[in-house]
Amino acid sequence: MTVHPDSWRKSSRSQQQTSCVEVGRTPDGAAVRDTKDRSAGYFTTTGQQWSSFIDAVKSERFG
Structure with missing residues (x-):
């Protein structure tokens, strides 16, 4: 299935x-x-992957 993102x-x-x-x-x-x-x-990304990424950014795990 082809995914077409919107609201960039x-x-x-x-x-x-x-x-x-x-x-x-x-x-x-x-x-x-x-x-x-x-x-x-x-x-x-899946919703779960995106949520995990955002949580990691907010908790400064990449800093």
């Missing part, structure tokens, strides 16, 4: 920067793509 958005903290990622909604989770090369495609 980037962080409001990115402001006018072009070196960032965008997140789109999928029926079961999220999709992520590079704003510098949108034609390169995107990767998708």
